[in-house]
Amino acid sequence: MDPQILISGGGPIGNYLASQLKGYSTVVMEEHSEIGKPIQCTGLVHPRVTEIVKAQESILNTIKGLRLFFPDGRMIEVKTNEAKAVVIDRCMFDNICCEAAKEADATISTSSKVLDFKRDGNELSVKCLIDGDKKEVRTKLLIGADGYKSQVGSYAGLGCAKEIVRGIQADLEYQMPEQDMVEVYLGKDIAPGFFAWILPCGEFTRAGVGVSKGNGIPSKYLERLIEKKGLEDAKRSQIYSGAIPIGYPKSTSTDNVMIVGDAAAQTKPISGGGLFTGLRCATYAAETAIEALEANDYSASILSRYEDKWRSEIGKELDRGMIVRKVFVGMSDKKLNEAGKLLDKPQAKEILATGDIDYPCELAKPILKAVPSLVKLAPGALRTLLIGR
Template identity: 25%
Template sequence: MEYYKHDVIVIGAGPVGSYTAFLLARKGINVGLFEKNETIGENVNCSGIISKECYDRFSLPERSVIRPVKKIKAYSPSGNYIQYNSEYPLAYIVDRSSFDKEINKRANNSGVTTYLGSKVKYIGNTQKSFCIRVVSKNSEEEFNSRVGIIATGFEFNNLFLNRTKFKDFLFGVQTEVDFENNDNVEVFLGKNIAPGSFSWVIPSVKGYAKIGMLVKSRPVDCLKNFLNSHLISPRVKSWDGVMKCSPVPIKPIQKTYYERTLIVGEAAGQVKATTGGGIYFGLICAEIAAQTVINSFKNNNFTEEYLKVYENKWKKILSTELKAGLILRNIFSKLSDRQIDKLLDLAKRDGIMPIIKNSGFDWHKEIIYYMINHLMPKNIFKS
């Protein structure tokens, strides 16, 4: 008879992994949560922007909020800009270390066992169990469970039996600088700034800002060039030179379920191709994954065929949104600076603001289709 130390093993104690573990544990399921770092929220590379809609839907920790976002300003390569102002918060800028810790605390308070400093070196599954091999400071140990949930982020690509590989990804690179006081979230577009993508300036704790970008290649060089550019260098008071850089998937993996196994969040590529943001969509998928596993225990059925419902459900909610984002990214990456200037100028004059307001901070499909069908045909491609 197979011995299971935990009913479910969750790999990765970021927000998505901890939240999935929390949902399972509060239903009485014995969950082991494995995190490679010694401290929750360590070495996180994230802008820290989470929408108000996401915060409200999942009752996320208010004590982690640094400030609300009410203004967003997007600059074209020529220096023109389009600005969106809201009377109410669109999103919140959070302390990601604190945020991750708070969600993990909820999981632990619900009965989850969190293993810190426990790096998973191997993941396997059979008809009888989900198995991992874990290396910690002083030992190497194997754990079996009835079900496994992979929420590691991008790195799982090298763990799960080489079954799934990311082919579409960008590099997210970011630093924090002593910065001239600024309440706006700023976005900068242009081939000489972030080729095929965009860069950002996000106010953090008082007197500091996170400055970063998503790019296909040379992330460190691109960010250094941006920091030294006339666009922001006059406002940078000091910088310690420390950068964080990590790959960000922009397309879902081919399959997110296997025998006794589900893949959730960034590990599954459930990330917005437009911004690289993954927390909201990851938490939506965490809910679906948790409910799928809860039902599998009720029916004592952990087969691949049974767990397929997880993928069917999350794709029904997110698939068209993710595809629309990828279409826009593919188009945008081919635009010249002059075409980007034209696009922002048209957006400024062509009534896109009400559509932005009605679409919400996270749901970009309607904005994307409006741009493709109404703005881009208007001489954008005549450079």
């Protein structure tokens, strides 16, 4: 062991990051005994995500449109002829990321947990639990890709996500008649502080909900969703739950340490999707790691280049996403229904049809320009989006 780079967390982001570090000794430690399990994801991504990691074979289904249900039952349908998103087999996707890391000569150490670390001169001494035995590993760079509870981020004093949304979903043995439309449900009774979804995945259907803190157990809302769809009798082949960190911390790097992916809450605040953003940030973490190794400098100053790079690509989108999320969470069902009524117009639907799930905030300005009365629902915040800050 004693690699130049130690990555804590063998999820998709940690392994993809390792795949970008060929030529540098890299170890990925994953606490579980298998890569890709347990699954904690719906697997809805833009096709570009599968292209980035060459994981097209993990695609289960293609989505071309959306049906958005408001609390009063109003449904806004947005249909297109393009592949707006694909559903992936997350376990296969994670394993493809892991194979790419191995091809780049990274060592993947499963059943290995990063516990703690201390700085020792120019490097770190990292305490780990490998196959149940306590070990000490020395490394120049420790990268936390260890998910929403990131121990690396917390030991490094980098702070945590501003908010955690709890998610739960069930795979139902039911084939939806229309395979290219995803359904999204809004409202306090169905998914307070987030949304619920019904996603066709070929032979099965994925039903899920996200719920923000203080609203009780998510499973109650999942049952309500399944009942609403009349799918109580459908056999459940899998049930999985997880947490979505929202709102990145103040800093994502310090001396000898960077955090990436869910560990840095680099998720899209509107949808909670973290694969695209995490992969982009991993590219910048890899670039910065290589710069640091070449300069033999692991100071906070050189590693802050990582933060500058990822923020300049997706920081604005995530910040605007936080504004939209704040407005959304503050809206009563009555206000959501008003928004639904205002959006239920051909011009607004045409604009929604141009949307890209990785850049949802790009829609804000054109929608607010087309439907200016929307601004009245949250004047301060929405005006900020309208004038483009």
